[in-house]
Structures are given as C-alpha cells and as structure tokens.
Amino acid sequence: MKILVPVKRVVDYNVKVRIKPDGSGVDIANVKMSMNPFDEIAVEEAIRLREKGIATEVVAVSCGIAACQETLRNALALGADRAILVETDAELQPLAVAKLLKALVDKEAPRLVILGKQAIDDDANQTGQMLAGLLGWAQATSASKVEIAAADAAEMTVKREIDGGLETMQVKLPAIITTDLRLNEPRYATLPNIMKAKKKPLDTVKPDALGVDVTPRLATLKVAEPAKRRGGGKVADVQELVAKLRNEAKVI
C-alpha cells in the first residue's frame, strides 16, 4: 500500500519565539525552521511500515512556501521515496491544508495517510480530522501503536492515547492516523541518505492546479505573549487573604 505523509515546516522547537511588534503573529524572520516533531514521528512510522513490507511507497507532502522543500528533503533523507510540494505563499489554515491533502489523496490513491496529531506552531490538532471528514475515511487520532497484519489488510489495530488510559480500536482501511509522541522514536538520517535525498523526485503543484481555494476562513485578531508572572506577596492575616482571593484573583 502507498502511504502519504504530510509534513509541516515550523519554527524549530529549540527556538524561543517572539511576537511581532504589531501583534499580527509570531516573528519567523531569520528563525531556524524544522520539520514539525509530530510529523517526524509520522514519517518514521511510515518508513517502518515500508521496512516491514506493509507499505510499498512513502510519499511526503508539504503545503506552503518554496522553503518547505527543505522540510521535504529532510523527509526524503529519513527514507521517504518521493515528495510533493503544494506551493503557495498564502496563509494556510487547517481546513485549506485538509482540502489540498484530499485533492492529493484523490490523485495518489494511498490507503493510509499518517499525520502528526498537531503542529507545534498553531497547535490546532485539526488537519487529520478534517481530512478524514472530507474523505469519509476512518480515523485514529493520537496513535501510540499501529499494527497492520499485511499489505492488503482490510483493517488495522491502533492504540490511542486518551484521557486516563489507552484505547484500542479496529480501524477499516483506507484510513487516517495522527501520531502521538509515544508512537515511535524517529531515527537520525544517515549521511548516505542525506546525499541520496537530493536525487529523489520532488514535484511541485499549485493549489489552483488541484482546484482548491485556500482563502483563510479565520482572521487572527491579535497575538500576544502570555502575561509575565508577577511576584508573590505576604498577607498579614486570613481576612486579607480572603479579600485578595475575592477582589483581586476573583476566584471566590
């Protein structure tokens, strides 16, 4: 089976992000960008499935500006077979990405799409679910274990991380999986694979060619840093404490 793995270019997790002075968003100029860590897990899972003989081809996809090619090269260096960039300078929101991915799924006909459960920039946790909805496919989100018995299996078993425990579910294929942190530990790209990645095919398409309107449906009003923690203080007696809880903290 073919597996599609969408990967997102995000601010590297080591970077301390800063808000743009006008409050319109996070300043990403000259900031180190990397593959979304949850997506690395998705790539790793797909490659493992190929190594087990379950998958025949792993196709990495990214949507965004031309620089997303670097992220795709990274996926290729980890072991993906080829890559597709849906190139656009437009702001992409989860619904637009899900529609682009649906168009690609229609074209590529994978039986499995593995996505990160969320991206560490917007933390939306929506794209996988929306894609499943658009396709009418089964979905298993926040997966921590995936078992597929054979390449032509009609179903797979997925363990999901849920509040208070693990849920095991039987999922009909084709399906969407979104990855949780504990699904696997991504490998390091080997040097020969980094070199080979340059020569693997990377195709570029535009949203128009896929017939998708990516116009944002949501408007960002303002992005602000969390309020700085203020120092604590001593209260003289219980009366003062209660007064503060009531009037300042407004919790009682």
Place this chain on the structure above:
Amino acid sequence: MSTYTPPLKEMEFVLRELAQIDEIAKLPGYEDSTLDTAMAIIEEAGKFASNVLEPLNRTGDTQGSQWQEGYKVKTPDGFKEAYKEFREAGWTGMSIDAEHGGQGISVAVNTLVEEIWRSANHAFSLCPLLTVGAIHALELKGSPEMQAKYLPKMVAGEWTGTMNLTEPQAGSDLALVRSRAEPQGDGTYKIFGTKIFITYGEQDYTDNIIHLVLARTPTAPEGVKGISLFVVPKFLINEDGTLGARNDVNAVSIEHKLGIHASPTCVMQYGDHGGAIGYVVGEENRGLEYMFIMMNAARFAVGIEGVGLSERAYQRAVAYARDRVQSRDVGEKGGASVPIIRHPDIRRMLMSMRAQTEAMRALAVVTGAAMDHMKRNPDEQVRQHSRAFVDLMIPLVKGWSTDTAQNVTYDGVQVHGGMGYIEEAGAAQHYRDARITTIYEGTTGIQANDLIGRKIGREGGRTALAVIAEMEKFDAKLAKATTPDLVAIRAQFASAVKALKETTEWAIANFNGDIRGVFAGAVPFLKMWGITASGWQMARAALIAQQRLDAGEGDATFYTSKIATTRFFADHFLAQASTLKHVITAGSAGTLEMAEEAF
C-alpha cells in the same frame, strides 16, 4: 545546564561567504558539496552530536576508559552503543573519496562537521579521526590488494585504525624510532617493539583494529631515511576476508591523563610472543616520508579540536552568565542583582571567547577550502597556489588555534567563578580536554619552528610575502569603508599587516645570520601570524556583513554581531601585533643570554 547547539547561522555564513562553497561545488568530484546539501549534513550532524554524543561527554570524563586483564579496554558506558550508531549513520566515511566507499564531502564542509563532533564529545571523536588518518595512509600508499582487504571495513567503521609513531625515546624526533621489522622471506615481516601514546590502540567497539606502525628493517640506514610503515592488524585476515589468528600486538596499559579520559591512550607491545605479523606499506625506508604527506591533514584535524572545544566552552559560559545572578549593575545604586552577563568584565570574557572562536573557525574553513582547490581544481596554477597557502596556514590552524583554545577554555572556567573549578559545572572538563591539543601531533613549538623554518625561512619567504601582499590588497578595499566600526577594524588590521610584514622580513633577513635568535621568537611569531591571518578573515567577514546590512538583506542581528566580534578582535588581538613585533625582533637577547648552568 548548557546543552550544545551547533552555530548553524555562523557555519552557513563561513561556508557561503568565506569559503565560497559555490566555487567548491563546481570542482569535479565535489558536486555534492553545495550549500544546501552542506547545511542538511551539518544540521543532521548537529542533531546527532547534541542528542547522542554530548550526553556521554561527562560520563566519559568521570569513568574514563579502563584497562582490563587480557589486554582489554573497556570504554565508558554508552560509548560502544554511540559508536555503533555513529557508524551505522555513515559518518565514518564522510571525507573519504567515493571510490573507496566514502561520501567524498569537501574538506570545507567536513571541517565544520568535525568541529561539531569535537564540541560534543572530544574524546569520542578521536577514534574516527585516527581511523581516517590510517585510511588516508592506505589510500595513498597501500597496494591495491591491501586497499581491498582493509579499506571497505575501515571506511564503514567496522574496523578502526591507529597510528603508531611515538616510542619512549622517540617523541618529536622520530629519527630515534627503534621498533624492528624482520622480513620473513614471504613478503611479511615480524614486528617487535614498544609504542606509546597510541590513541584507541585498544577498544571494545569493533572486532578488529588496524594498526599502522613505524619500524626499522635490519638493513635500514640510520635516522629518518631508515623508517618503514607497516600494517599490523589486531586479528589477521583470512583469504576469504574472515578474521584469522590473533596477532602478537597488545595494549599492555593505558595512560592516566589530565583530560580526554574516555579516549584510551595505550602502550602497545609488539612481538612479545614471537613477533607481530606486519605488511609493508609502499616501499621500505619511506615510512616517514609517507607520514609527512599526511601530516597536513592530521595537524589540521587537531586544529579543529581547538575550534570545537572553544565553541563548546563559549556556549557553556554564556548559559551560565545569563543564569547566574550576582551583584547590581556597575554604577547603579540600589536595585536588584542582575545576571552576570551584564557586568562589563564578564562581557569582555564572553566576547573574547566568541571573537577568538569565530576567528579560528574562519581560518580553519578558509584553509579547508584551499585544500579542496589544491586537490580538485582543474587549473594547475590554482592548485599550486592553494598548496602553498595551505602549507603556510597549517601551522597556524594547528599551533595558533589550539594555543588560543587554552585561553578560551580558561575564560570559560573564569566566567563560572567558583563553580568553574567544580567539575559538575562542566567548564573544567573543556579546559582539561583542550590541554592536549597544543601537544599532540606536534607541539606549539614544533608548529612554530615549522612556520618560521620550513614554511618561511627555507623558501626565502616567497609564499609568506605573497600572502601578506594579498592581505594588503584586501586592506586597500577595507580602507574604503566608512562606518566607525569598520574604520576602527581597518586601523588595527592595517597596522597588524605592517608589523607582520616587517617582522617576516626581519626573520627572512636573519634566518641565516642569527638562526637561534630567529627560532627563539618562533612561538610569538606563530601567534602574530595566527592573529593577523585570522583577523584578515574576520575583517573580510565584517566587510561582507556591512554590505549585507547596507543592502538590507538577511539577518541583521547576525551581521551586526559579526561586525561587533570583529571589532573586538581588532582592538583586543590585532592590536597585539606591534607588541609581538618587538617581542620577536628584540626578545631573543633575553631568551638566549643567560648561561645554561644558571637555570
């Protein structure tokens, strides 16, 4: 707690602007060394170094390698597994030509990846480093059969390599080598003798170790012209490539050292039980000559140790200085205590560490780029020109950078104050680990003698004066800059180049008349060359940075920082050149006058 992060922006800048990687990627065989591939490699190396190698650095220091009964060596916990991962990720063959199974990455790029390994775990990185040295020797002079037998496994890191030169009586002076090689009549030799200071002479990573050993045959002439190079595998190799009998070579002990504790420094005993089987590499009696061909690469590699350790010490010091809160801002009355990074003297130390590290890195990568042109440029003239430049720069990269790393790691301890003296803080390890770098692969004194003797005196200063002329040409360009920082940088650069020229001319003029006087100033002379040559690269960087700022391109924070570090380097280090001129030209009287008995 400080964790290592490779300085990616700086590395990209140095590759793009100073090494001109685009030109290197045009050379036949280096087509893969484009900037984007280089950065992909460097980023992945950085990830591996930060996540796998660096966490073992302190374990390596506290546990050290241990010698065990049966001539075994146990490396510190985790090292064996890390080596396996390192090998499986294909890093061991990075710089080796594709025809021998490597990736054939250019020296310029390789320099930065090597820096990353040194920063993360110096002691770990020495095993692959020595293996590459042994591979180069076999590539260069080994017979096709020998290459087929050893190279694939060594390039893949399945076997490691060692270099066995030093003996108790033969340190810097290898003419004194006494190990014997007796021909057996069947093309093989039996090797007898003791070798000391053999890095990773024994380890528990791999099932075989390929030793390269200098020894004398019975008919060999005295001195340097009677030394041959032999391959002595720990396990002999059968015809079908499987491992055969255990050879008569054993690590009889390992040294207790000031630093690099994880790296087993072995005493190797050859032939205690009848003779170790060895095979001559190339021709008899030419071993030292072969070693000399490889010397540039080996010395260059040690120079990068200076860069890597300095970078690591700097990052650790910055992390501490941001975190440690102590005393109010100077000149402030009242108010709260501040992180020590606000104090002018701490800033001075951090800037000094950073500026010198950037200067070392620039010098190393530019020299690495010249090595690429020396090897692959289709134009014979460019190749020759690059070779002469490389020959002149090698003692600087090795001698000056490792010497400077002492100051940088010293400041790394100093920024930490009392905690710097406490091992748990980590700064002390860098200081101790760095100490060996000015000693092995030729002490600073040897490098300085090489510079002033072989590289300058012997050829009447031809290359040196030509390089100074290039500095002057650049100075004319720099002189047109008008910003206050660049004007200040130019003032110090111009006066350093002038002092360097006058001093070099003095050395050439006095080389025959007052040779002891000239050599008495060799190390300050090396320092003067190191400061000026790397200051030249820093000034180039600053000029480019200013041009980018003027054009409104790229990362303004990075470029303004580059100008700031260059300004610091100019006023704190280039400014020393005129004083060094006095030390070199007038200092020999003080050095040589006193009677030997009076010591």
